[in-house]
Amino acid sequence: MSILVTKADGTTEAFDQAKLERSLKRAGASAEVAVDIVEEITKELYSGITTNELYRRAFAHLREHRRGVAARYSLKRAILQFGPSGFPFEAYLAELFRAEGYTAEIDQLVQGACVEHEVDVVMTKEKMVTYVEAKFHNTAGFKTDLKTVLYVKARIDDISAAAEASADAARSTTEGLVVTNTKFTSVAIQYATCQGLWLLGWEYPQEGNLHDRIDAAKLYPITALTTLSKREKTALLSEKKVLCSALSGDSSALVRAGIAGRRADAVLEEVGALCVPGKDI
Numbered sequence: 001m002s003i004l005v006t007k008a009d010g011t012t013e014a015f016d017q018a019k020l021e022r023s024l025k026r027a028g029a030s031a032e033v034a035v036d037i038v039e040e041i042t043k044e045l046y047s048g049i050t051t052n053e054l055y056r057r058a059f060a061h062l063r064e065h066r067r068g069v070a071a072r073y074s075l076k077r078a079i080l081q082f083g084p085s086g087f088p089f090e091a092y093l094a095e096l097f098r099a100e101g102y103t104a105e106i107d108q109l110v111q112g113a114c115v116e117h118e119v120d121v122v123m124t125k126e127k128m129v130t131y132v133e134a135k136f137h138n139t140a141g142f143k144t145d146l147k148t149v150l151y152v153k154a155r156i157d158d159i160s161a162a163a164e165a166s167a168d169a170a171r172s173t174t175e176g177l178v179v180t181n182t183k184f185t186s187v188a189i190q191y192a193t194c195q196g197l198w199l200l201g202w203e204y205p206q207e208g209n210l211h212d213r214i215d216a217a218k219l220y221p222i223t224a225l226t227t228l229s230k231r232e233k234t235a236l237l238s239e240k241k242v243l244c245s246a247l248s249g250d251s252s253a254l255v256r257a258g259i260a261g262r263r264a265d266a267v268l269e270e271v272g273a274l275c276v277p278g279k280d281i
Contacts, residue, residue, distance in 0.1 A: 006050045009141035015045060024058060026215070037061040052140075075214065076140070076202060078224035079181045081233060083138030090120045090134045091242045092221055093179055097123045099217040102130075112158030113165065119155075127172050129163075130198075131156055135180040144180040144201070146187045152178050153197050179210065220244050220274050227267045232257050245275040 002014040017038055024034035041057050059074055082088040087106075094104040102123040110117050110131065121132035133152045135144045156176030163174050177198040178184075184192075184201050192199045202210050214220075222244045223233050235257040236247075247253060248271050254264045 003045050003049070004047050005054065006048055007141070009143070012048075015049075017042060020054065020058065024062070029062060074224055074226070075220065076181075076211070078221050079202075080138050080140060081223040081230070082136060082181075082221070082237070086120075086134060086136040088221075088237050088242050089136040089181060091240065092219075093132065093134055094121050094123075095243055096213060096217055096219055097121070097132075099219055100213070101125060110159055111162055112155070113161035114158050117155050117159060119159075124172075129172050129174050130177050131159060131174065133176070133178045135178060137180065137182045140182060143183045143185045144178065144188060145185045146191055149178055149184075149188045149192045149195075149197055149199070152176055153192075153195050156197065181210065218275075222247065224274065225267060225270055227263070227270045228259075232259055243275070244271050247271050248275065 004012040005015050006012050020041070021034045021038050024037055025031065029037070037058060040061060041054065044057070055074075055077070079089070079092075082092070090106045094106050097104040102125045104121055104123040106121050108119045108122045110119050110122065119131045120134040123130045123132060133148070133155075135148060137144075153176065156174070160174045163172065175196075175198060177200060178192070179200045181202055184199055184204060189199060189204070191197075199205075200210050200213075220243070222228065222236050222241055225233075225244055228236070236253060239253055239256065241247065241250075241253050248268065251264065251268065254260070254267060259267060
């Protein structure tokens, strides 16, 4: 009899040992460590265990090995900790797009054919201008729905109409993108696909999703650092410190957040393990 796991949205699925092992390896755990952790967790499973409890147990085992790997494994939950304001998520997306070669600006006012629009992120590469709606959720089970993609499509249509009528029309093309740190409803995906509106979710599309792009860019948020308390993470976010790499060159931010001495050394050590490209953790 298979053991059922309760997901964040309340649905259940059979426990998949290989899936858990893959997630651990993706975070940077060696094959041997991943197998050992899965074996330990499997011994204590019970039907109805939540994905959150599975994560908690896997994370605890990873922390016993290397903090850098544990922090990478906690990436999805680290993004969820950006709340309650959506600003850190918008700033984080802008950093991600810049790492991919775009120019990106947040909180832009863009004139449409009918009205002016507040756009979360405007990113540009060559002749393509992409207007991004960032939908942040601090609950994993929350999905971005049809209502959101409907109003974003209307907004993009109005902005595109103004762009086509301008003197710069021949020099650029506009498109819309909705980004969420969780999931989209199936109807939202169906409508966006039909209307040519791009969607980017944590695991959508299957390849090149938000998780994949963050992994490729190696951009980890300060909320992924296991050496920081929730209060300290909030203090750093309030100073607009979104990327953990920003701390490596600004130890004064740690001081302002009340982190000094050996604790600061521990934080900076983890920053080096998690955020320095190519460093073996």
